[in-house]
Amino acid sequence: MDILTIDDLSFGWRKQPVFSHAFLKIEQPGLYGLVAPNGSGKTTLLNLISSLLQPQAGKISLYGGLNTAKNVFDHVAFLQDNSVLYPYLSGREHINFVADTHHIPRTAIAPIADKLEMTSYLDKRVRHYSLGMKQRLLLAMALVVDRPLMLLDEPLNGLDPTSLIIVREALNQAKADGQTALISSHNLDELMRVTRDIFFVVDHALRFEHLAADETAEQRYAALFGVHDK
């Protein structure tokens, strides 16, 4: 059964097209990148998949059904940007909330916090978190709900090398457990350490590329988006 299918999707804001006749298919579990320059529609696409936005044409299916709110709730964990966090709540309160609403026992939280090395600050309020600590909290919230498909909007953003390794290991573990993640990033270099299966947003469409081992991120990015060394 297909994990995610996007069929002839068109969407735009007023007169500005973001997607025009875009297609995407994920059939195998694993890690997939979603890459494009700033403002090209990565967040918009994740919002469309998770049904926070509605396509103007085309359809999006998950696990054999349309992406209704119920289907999204059953199958998808969505890591949005850190504006969804409440500064006056602790990390633990955030994770408890998502675990409770998804009927996941709170005992599932400790191993995930351990894996992401965030136990020491879990009870601090988010207002005291650095960007990297917030990113790890968001990933913990996505992991704890244990859905087969994770939509991760810029999870690698703002991570120092230590945090990057921790997050990379967590993503590889998710893959080994049979989960699928669609991971947006404008930093192809960092993303390629996680996966070489990448969807690019090019000219309002989606284009899949499996990047070869000898190909650098810079070369591929330049070829697709016309960025050249000065």
Ligand SMILES: Nc1ncnc2c1ncn2[C@@H]1O[C@H](COP(=O)(O)OP(=O)(O)OP(=O)(O)O)[C@@H](O)[C@H]1O
């Ligand atoms: N609520 C909105 N109203 C109008 N235009 C919007 C809205 N949200 C996004 N856009 C426009 O849609 C386009 C795609 O935005 P989106 O945030 O999806 O890009 P992105 O690839 O995620 O960018 P970034 O890498 O900067 O996060 C941009 O041109 C943006 O200005």
